[in-house]
Amino acid sequence: MSTNNDAAQLATLIQKFNEPILQSWFEQLKAKAMTFDSGAGEATRKHCGQLLSLLGSAAQRGQLDNIEGREWDEVRQLLAEVSQNRARQGATPSETAIFVFSLKQALFPFLRSELEKQPEALASATWAITGLLEQLGLYTVQVFQESRDRIIARQQQELLELSTPVVKLWQNILALPLIGTLDSARTQVVMENLLQKIIETGAAIAIIDITGVPTVDTLVAQHLLKTIAAARLMGADCIISGIRPQIAQTIVHLGVNLEDVITKATLADAFLIALERTGAKITLDNKG
Amino acid sequence: MERIPILRMGKLLLVTIQVDMHDRLAMTLQDDLTDRIVKDEAKGVLIDISALDLVDSFIGRMISNTAAMARVLDASTVVVGMQPAVAITLVELGLTLTGVKTALNVEKGVALLEKSMRR
Numbered sequence: 001m002s003t004n005n006d007a008a009q010l011a012t013l014i015q016k017f018n019e020p021i022l023q024s025w026f027e028q029l030k031a032k033a034m035t036f037d038s039g040a041g042e043a044t045r046k047h048c049g050q051l052l053s054l055l056g057s058a059a060q061r062g063q064l065d066n067i068e069g070r071e072w073d074e075v076r077q078l079l080a081e082v083s084q085n086r087a088r089q090g091a092t093p094s095e096t097a098i099f100v101f102s103l104k105q106a107l108f109p110f111l112r113s114e115l116e117k118q119p120e121a122l123a124s125a126t127w128a129i130t131g132l133l134e135q136l137g138l139y140t141v142q143v144f145q146e147s148r149d150r151i152i153a154r155q156q157q158e159l160l161e162l163s164t165p166v167v168k169l170w171q172n173i174l175a176l177p178l179i180g181t182l183d184s185a186r187t188q189v190v191m192e193n194l195l196q197k198i199i200e201t202g203a204a205i206a207i208i209d210i211t212g213v214p215t216v217d218t219l220v221a222q223h224l225l226k227t228i229a230a231a232r233l234m235g236a237d238c239i240i241s242g243i244r245p246q247i248a249q250t251i252v253h254l255g256v257n258l259e260d261v262i263t264k265a266t267l268a269d270a271f272l273i274a275l276e277r278t279g280a281k282i283t284l285d286n287k288g
Numbered sequence: 289m290e291r292i293p294i295l296r297m298g299k300l301l302l303v304t305i306q307v308d309m310h311d312r313l314a315m316t317l318q319d320d321l322t323d324r325i326v327k328d329e330a331k332g333v334l335i336d337i338s339a340l341d342l343v344d345s346f347i348g349r350m351i352s353n354t355a356a357m358a359r360v361l362d363a364s365t366v367v368v369g370m371q372p373a374v375a376i377t378l379v380e381l382g383l384t385l386t387g388v389k390t391a392l393n394v395e396k397g398v399a400l401l402e403k404s405m406r407r
Contacts, residue, residue: 188376195372202392229384233375235368235391 006128007059009111009121014056017110022048025106032098044099047082052103054078064132067139076139083140087147096144100137104130164190166197173274174203174236175267179212187223191230198236205274206231209267211242221256228261237277239263241270292317294324300401301325301363302394304336309343314350321354325361332401333358336394338369348383355388364389364404368397 014021025048054075062071079100086096107129115122164186167175176194194206208227213220228238241264251258264270275282290313295302301324303317325333335351355365366389378385391397
């Protein structure tokens with residue numbers, strides 16, 4: 001009893017009972033309480049049909065015990081597409097796996113009635129097909145996991161870029177409003193953005209506003225000092241603004257040395273001193 | 289032997305580093321520059337490193353040493369045109385070039401030197 005024989009069995013079975021298997025499979029999926037809206041149901045039905053016919057033609061050509069082979073390329077491609085779609089739609093991994101596993105229930109009744117007279121062949125075919133579907137199911141879960149990971153990585157990247165804008169406030173004055181905790185990775189992005197912007201605008205002063213930074217510990221302070229040192233090497237002075245009273249207390253208690261840096265309580269104060277430094281004068285019109 | 293040219297602009301000396309710095313070149317530059325400061329009675333030195341996109345700790349220390357030497361000879365040094373990647377590298381190496389003036393480009397560097405020389 002070779003595996004080739006089992007593959008041939010599967011191929012004939014799918015060819016012979018294509019429609020009823022499909023119907024039964026679809027019923028299984030519905031019964032497994034996978035919530036469908038009409039559009040998704042249609043799509044699932046289409047995927048079922050495609051997968052079944054690809055499975056049939058792949059079984060005709062190849063072995064059942066290894067889905068890494070060339071014959072299974074198309075099947076794997078389709079499964080990857082299905083599970084990527086599901087990952088995007090926010091389905092759970094088990095729902096995605098059930099899509100493949102429930103084919104077993106649809107397939108085996110037909111297999112049993114077909115091979116009723118040959119129990120050995122039946123056992124062998126059942127064993128081989130179970131193995132195959134398990135491999136395919138695991139493959140979908142793996143692809144599902146990978147595409148979820150990719151989504152998470154992309155979101156992290158977007159968050160990084162979103163949270164570090166460098167704003168030009170005035171000629172030669174940049175502002176860098178920091179929001180959220182500063183870790184090493186973010187500091188790197190902040191630093192690069194700031195330095196790039198200094199080159200682009202030729203700014204002489206950068207105001208780093210930490211109003212949105214919830215806590216300042218020694219590490220955050222060190223990251224800030226690094227950024228300031230790098231900006232100074234490029235010829236731009238930095239002012240730290242938006243220091244809240246608690247943060248001022250923490251900084252002193254931690255013994256962080258900010259003496260070489262200009263610090264201001266509010267962005268307004270920092271902006272004023274920056275304007276003065278760049279030679280601008282402000283006059284208030286008393287009419288209003 | 290390869291040398292980095294030193295140009296005189298009035299009381300200022302302009303050093304533009306256009307090639308990859310290796311250690312011997314850096315030492316030669318240090319010798320040449322100190323000689324020229326004395327000979328030309330320069331009051332300011334402008335080191336343009338805008339073409340330098342790779343530094344190691346040795347070159348970083350060399351820049352900071354050169355600035356210190358120039359100060360001893362009564363000339364103030366401005367380092368101009370540092371690339372962002374270079375600035376980040378130097379900071380990560382812990383070389384913040386304390387005591388060295390910096391400017392974004394040659395124009396701003398000259399302005400800074402003239403301001404400090406007027407005092």
